[in-house]
Amino acid sequence: MTANTVVGVPKESAAGERRVALVPKVVERLRARNLSVVVEPGAGLAALIPDDAYVHSGATLGDPWAADVVVKVAPPNETEVGALRAGSVLIGFLAPLTDPGKAKALRERGVTAFAMESIPRISRAQSMDALSSQANVAGYRAAMLAAEHLTRFFPMLTTAAGTVPPAKVLVLGVGVAGLQALATARRLGAHTTGYDVRPEVADQVRSVGAQWLDLGIEAAGSGGYARALTDAEREEQQRQLGKAITGFDAVITTAQVPGRTAPTLVTAEAVEGMRAGSVVVDLAGESGGNCELTEPGEIVVAHSVTVASPLNLPATMPEHASELYARNVQALLELLVDADGALSVDFTDEVVAGACVTKEA
Amino acid sequence: MTANTVVGVPKESAAGERRVALVPKVVERLRARNLSVVVEPGAGLAALIPDDAYVHSGATLGDPWAADVVVKVAPPNETEVGALRAGSVLIGFLAPLTDPGKAKALRERGVTAFAMESIPRISRAQSMDALSSQANVAGYRAAMLAAEHLTRFFPMLTTAAGTVPPAKVLVLGVGVAGLQALATARRLGAHTTGYDVRPEVADQVRSVGAQWLDLGIEAAGSGGYARALTDAEREEQQRQLGKAITGFDAVITTAQVPGRTAPTLVTAEAVEGMRAGSVVVDLAGESGGNCELTEPGEIVVAHSVTVASPLNLPATMPEHASELYARNVQALLELLVDADGALSVDFTDEVVAGACVTKEA
Amino acid sequence: MSRETGIQLLYIVAFALFIYGLMGLTGPRTAVRGNWIAAAGMGVAVVATLLTPGLGNWWLILLGVAIGTAVGVPSARQVKMTAMPQMVALFNGVGGGAVALIAWVEFRESAGFAHAPGHVAVASLFSAVVGSVSFWGSLVAYGKLQEVITGRPVGIGKLQQPLNLVLLLVSAACAGVIIGGGDAEVLILGLLLSAAALGVMVVLPIGGADMPVVISLLNALTGLSAAAMGLALDNTALIVAGMIVGASGTILTNLMAKAMNRSIPAIVAGGFGGGGGAGPAASGDQTVRRTSASDAAVQMAYANQVIIVPGYGMAVAQAQHAVRELADMLEARGVEVYYAIHPVAGRMPGHMNVLLAEADVPYERLKEMEDINREFSRTDVAVVIGANDVTNPAARTDPSSPIYGMPILNVDESRSVIVLKRGMAPGFAGVDNALYFDAKTSMLFGDAKSSVAEVTEELKAL
Amino acid sequence: MSRETGIQLLYIVAFALFIYGLMGLTGPRTAVRGNWIAAAGMGVAVVATLLTPGLGNWWLILLGVAIGTAVGVPSARQVKMTAMPQMVALFNGVGGGAVALIAWVEFRESAGFAHAPGHVAVASLFSAVVGSVSFWGSLVAYGKLQEVITGRPVGIGKLQQPLNLVLLLVSAACAGVIIGGGDAEVLILGLLLSAAALGVMVVLPIGGADMPVVISLLNALTGLSAAAMGLALDNTALIVAGMIVGASGTILTNLMAKAMNRSIPAIVAGGFGGGGGAGPAASGDQTVRRTSASDAAVQMAYANQVIIVPGYGMAVAQAQHAVRELADMLEARGVEVYYAIHPVAGRMPGHMNVLLAEADVPYERLKEMEDINREFSRTDVAVVIGANDVTNPAARTDPSSPIYGMPILNVDESRSVIVLKRGMAPGFAGVDNALYFDAKTSMLFGDAKSSVAEVTEELKAL
Amino acid sequence: MLVENLAVLVLAGFVGFAVISKVPNTLHTPLMSGTNAIHGIVLLGGLIVAGLGAEGVLDKVLLVIAIAFGTINVIGGFLVTDRMLGMFKNGPKRDGSAK
Amino acid sequence: MLVENLAVLVLAGFVGFAVISKVPNTLHTPLMSGTNAIHGIVLLGGLIVAGLGAEGVLDKVLLVIAIAFGTINVIGGFLVTDRMLGMFKNGPKRDGSAK
């Protein structure tokens, strides 16, 4: 490995992906750590970051694929895998659990790859936790999306033309995204309620001023995640949720179990029970959705209820989403290089080991 | 005039108009006042109100144009004017100041027409003030729209991946819509500032927790409205605003002077001065817009700044917008009928006289 | 133990009961009990005195007590609540009168204090002067409050002060001559009469609104005269009781004056007017009643139901958090609190909702106009915070008013109304509000945020 | 005016100064002045006494005063701040000792109070007993605090109470015989010694943590003995001063016991342990220091800069509005207040921002970790409200900790730390926090919202 | 004797001062009325002077008036105070139920 | 005489009681120390008994000790209290600037 490692930032190729892996502010910081940054021309345009800004912060424009370390947001497509230099390092979301083929291709290419989603969620690695940072954006946007599609006000308003009651918002699955969705909806004046299968979430739900919906089903898994429910539990949950959901104007679902398809929480019947004009925002679309009527990436209207399943919400707020992601990447990069900016990867480190999906043989 | 006046509710024909002039709740109340209501099938669909709901509340489905009183939201198009029965009464937004031809056509048709926007803004008539009720919806949606198009967060968030500062939102022209936009943006966590030419607005701006931008130009007109600025004042205003706007992430403009084209507050130059990714939401598009780059009804991106000029924001939240509008209409109707539900219009009443644009000869 | 000692011990018990009772009187919870404890002390003191060896003239004593009881009990029982202040003035006056009379008799009995030690004469004469001032001053105060005499200041202008000084000097001169050995009855009469004139002259020029402070001051003076009489008679109970009343009465007078924004010297100098504590801008001849944060606090604390009526002023003051805190505090005391949200309160639709949501007021506590209007007649206190037009009864009653026909919140139906605003300025519609001149309305002037905070603080102290 | 009268008047002046000084001592603003006013009163009293006609034995007096000054001044000047409590105990003890000795001398000089009125004997003997108890009890208290004697309770178990009773009865019996006419010196010696043994026996079984309450109690007793001596010597100054100390000391003892969650009877019965006011769940042998709302309030009120560190507990308690109010109050007093926002405080990114924005905390007051970490060393008080992991120094120092490597807020660098939480439960990471056992940390246990509200209330009372 | 009385006087003054430090405005009037009743203690003076010998008719008349005055002050004072305080009791009737 | 003294005693008790009603915990220790200094007034007893005649040597010795004790109590008490209170003064130095 040579000193002064070069970091390449390609333009994202996935449809609708407006994020970029590094932002100028972070480029500056990496420069201070003796790293060179090569940015593909136009890489930041979708996030409204002009090339100038990168140059200004000390990056050069050029071919990112020739770099020692390539940092991306979305997993590389086949062409991009092919463009990677053998022996180089790739950092980005790599979907190792849902798309194991990608890891294989990378291994074959002789690339050392670190998946952002595999970084262990331990205290020390919080600054690299891109799942959290992007889920946070997604939660905020989900609440906005619900407000946008609802034909009603979120806040209560007493006016000369009558009083509008506050919208009732239910969040199913209260992880990082769910909490932020609850908090944002409440800020807008909605009456918020949260539900999860992990019992410790009750306090967290209350801590953002929301109410806790208790269905009596507990399913805490390991590492702060939930476990999958048994069939009996699932049925009971659907039945009870179906009843509860009727009273809500907007339902935001974020329930996921790592590496599995998302549990179905909102049945077609439950949607039918909702008032006309209500909204379901399903953030679990990528893993199949929490709502039976979800068509990932689409907005469908059924029984006058809007069911939206945006696939990549963080990309709809590209500037801050990129900025937060870039900071995560920066924290990981700083773990991988020494003081001189030379790559020096310690594979015994818990974080490095956890994140690494393939290693140059 | 016969007892038991029939009120007709047609389906709105204007493009993008999702509102409806009466909602089931209000139909019920009118029934209690001895009025019959005929609803055109499908009239409520765009607002996600099924025909059933109307029938359930006591309306009949049928031809609304044969009714004694036709209530609409948007001004009637030529066909609709033709469908009106001579001697009938029409209530709705009629744009009397900007489209005097419509009044003429209605007069020729022998219709008595009341324009919702002409109802005097006096205390007693507040419950009929559809300008306020719809401006309120528009202000709320404008803030949401700004948040949606901004590539950044509205609220400040300190996270493991860095701190995001609160968005700075400036509202130019702080009438009803402007105040609600300020309040909504602030709820979402933005740092808000308001500007207007009427000096009494300063306190109102502060009363929703926003800051007051003082440029030293005062132009209070009559009836609580602003007067048009002189040329010198306009230039001075544009110059100063141009400087101030640079520092804001989102600018929402609502400045209007009744019956005139909207003043230009945000020059092309000012837009150029804004940070990439910033947003201008121009609510004055209908009367030409407050921003030089505004294309009414369009979303344009110039110098990486999004300039959105939604034309009929209340229609994007049809259920509550319709409900509030229907309440306004109901209040006016109640003024026009006697206890038996017979039409009995007192043209000496200040409100009735003000609202009336043509009278059956 | 000698009988003397026993009497002295009883006196100690008596004043201990006075003090204990008085401590009770300073808190609303213990006040009733405190009053009766003090009364028990009085009983002990009277019994102790009656045990004095060699006491005679029983029929005299009995007669006096019987007359006193016959007059005192019914008048105390039957006086109307509204006439309480003048009753207190009267009771205070007769107390002062008793002191003056006793001093007079002592003078006569002792041939002008011929053989008494110097301090006895001084103390007796002091009590005579103060007692007489107190008696006549109280009578004038009574007359003013009872409207027997005009409530407006009556004075002789610039000459007032010199005249009062002359009267004071005359009584002092009489006293001096008596102490110096004079024993002519005219001396004591001169002393009593000049003191009487002084009492009348000092109180006459003071306006009716300031009377409570004046009565309190005379009360403290009567206390001091009692203490002086105690010194003259070498009676501990009198000394302690009189002095306690003198000291606590002085503090109390000060507190009262402060609560009314008056200074005692200014009041006594007779500079103040007859308006009933008029607000800063009483419109026309109508007067408004001011209240203080602590009074407002007590009123709310002992209410069953309080309705808060927020308006544009609350928004301008950004007082929403303070208001929420006040409501919390009241609820913790068991008071039912609701917020009456008028549809056009503030300056934009839903203005109050936005603010109250920010302050995290539970939705269930917010009541719409139609719902809450039924509640006002069942409400003890309506607290109007920076709202004006939306509470203006002119909207119901005055067809010429620009707000005629606008539905309003019927705050005037509640048992009492407290209005928080900065001054008497009108609201958006620019019209005066008759509510402010209603007898059951009291105004707490000041920025809404600070006023609410003050009330909250007072509540905590209760 | 006779010299006697003059002396008496001086005594009145003296105790008036005591009372006035004591009133000053009850508020932090006026305390220093109050202390010197009381001292001035003491000067007046001493001068008045020295004016007593016929006073002799001047060299004796001079010698005593000289010795006292020579011992008292340097020890008061040089004692370390941390040793203040035992110093107070010592000073109190010698006061009690003085009383006992004087009573003894009086006994000897008057041949067993042969010709004195009954109450003089009673009062003298009472002062002797109480003085002796106070002297020896204080010495033991001193020894415990100075760690000359073990701080842990030393007792003889079940026999303690009966033994103490016997000792009390013995001294009472001696007193009885003396009053009955006995004049053998052995009687007074027996009385003094049994009282001495009683003092030792009562204090020995009490743990070091309760010593402040015990000292206060002994202080009140010494006051009473002084008052008794005043009765015996017919000296008003002694009576008033002694009684004031006796009464105020009793109340103070009660207040202190309440603040420490102790009951006086329980303490005196010797039921309590030696731990230094241990928290509810001191981990291992480490102890935490509890504080009270009022102490926390004083600490914050007199700080130049306070940093508030909010965490998940603030969110759970929904204490954001209360915290904002506290900060406002501090700022109104001129204290600089900042909020230190840790990037992962709470349970979601930006958790604290959302809450503090709801409470309308100005953005300028929110400080990010990197910025505020430089400030802690300049900060008087860091107030940690329901935060735990984000303040845990183990993240810097203990590589085996699950939070090792996480950047934290350096609250431990500030001059003092107040932690508000419900108990000793760990945070999200499940690890103990060494911060809580730090000498400069004090814990205010309870729900964050109510604790903050209490502190605010105390602040208002300051 | 005088001096002892002075001591008592001063102490009583302090007591009065210390007791009435901060009372809610609403209690001002009842408190004034209560202290008013207490200084009805002047009745004692009347009793003593009358009981230990009053000779002339005028003296007797004056004393009867004085005693009657004192009695009115005492009895009326306490009764009126009690009535005033009664008004407060109506309010806090649910006081027990509140925390 | 005794009875008058008792009156004084009772009144002084009330004063002590009324003055110390509610003090912040932080002032407990200085307040205790301050009252401690005040009861150093027992020094007066020593002065009187010594000054009005003590004959035996033992008596004299005892009295010197008593006076010394009293002096220590007074002087030490006030000084220590002042030092304790000095710690408070460091804090509120900007008190003037605050409102």
Ligand SMILES: NC(=O)c1ccc[n+]([C@@H]2O[C@H](COP(=O)([O-])OP(=O)(O)OC[C@H]3O[C@@H](n4cnc5c(N)ncnc54)[C@H](OP(=O)(O)O)[C@@H]3O)[C@@H](O)[C@H]2O)c1
């Ligand atoms: N809601 C809407 O959509 C809307 C829109 C436009 C107009 N309006 C009109 O606005 C009015 C609303 O009625 P309202 O009762 O809410 O308000 P208002 O009638 O305007 O009265 C507000 C009162 O608050 C007081 N105030 C102002 N600042 C204050 C402060 N800092 N602290 C304490 N008091 C303060 C003012 O009196 P001082 O100056 O004496 O303190 C004023 O009288 C109606 O007339 C309504 O028609 C409403």
Ligand SMILES: NC(=O)c1ccc[n+]([C@@H]2O[C@H](COP(=O)([O-])OP(=O)(O)OC[C@H]3O[C@@H](n4cnc5c(N)ncnc54)[C@H](OP(=O)(O)O)[C@@H]3O)[C@@H](O)[C@H]2O)c1
């Ligand atoms: N911000 C994020 O995105 C995020 C996400 C997931 C996890 N985390 C983790 O969460 C932790 C956050 O640290 P933190 O210091 O904010 O919180 P913390 O370490 O979880 O500690 C919170 C403390 O608050 C106390 N508490 C709870 N309820 C309370 C109440 N009602 N009143 C008073 N105290 C109360 C608890 O102690 P008692 O029970 O004794 O009162 C507890 O020790 C970090 O470990 C972080 O890694 C953060």
Ligand SMILES: NC(=O)c1ccc[n+]([C@@H]2O[C@H](COP(=O)([O-])OP(=O)(O)OC[C@H]3O[C@@H](n4cnc5c(N)ncnc54)[C@H](O)[C@@H]3O)[C@@H](O)[C@H]2O)c1
């Ligand atoms: N240690 C750290 O510093 C750290 C950092 C970030 C997140 N975390 C924790 O990680 C955890 C997971 O967060 P996430 O947002 O990635 O979760 P996620 O996206 O995996 O799942 C979202 C939520 O869905 C819930 N869920 C799963 N199945 C469900 C079902 N059948 N019904 C209802 N709810 C169901 C889960 O419990 C979870 O709360 C959280 O507890 C979070 O606090 C910890």
Ligand SMILES: NC(=O)c1ccc[n+]([C@@H]2O[C@H](COP(=O)([O-])OP(=O)(O)OC[C@H]3O[C@@H](n4cnc5c(N)ncnc54)[C@H](O)[C@@H]3O)[C@@H](O)[C@H]2O)c1
């Ligand atoms: N009496 C009532 O009950 C009642 C009811 C509703 C509204 N109103 C009042 O009516 C008034 C108008 O409200 P609206 O929302 O219909 O106003 P609008 O839509 O006509 O105008 C919006 C705002 O633009 C401002 N503006 C105009 N020219 C400007 C310029 N060159 N620069 C900057 N700002 C400019 C105006 O002052 C106004 O505040 C408000 O004051 C409102 O309070 C009164």
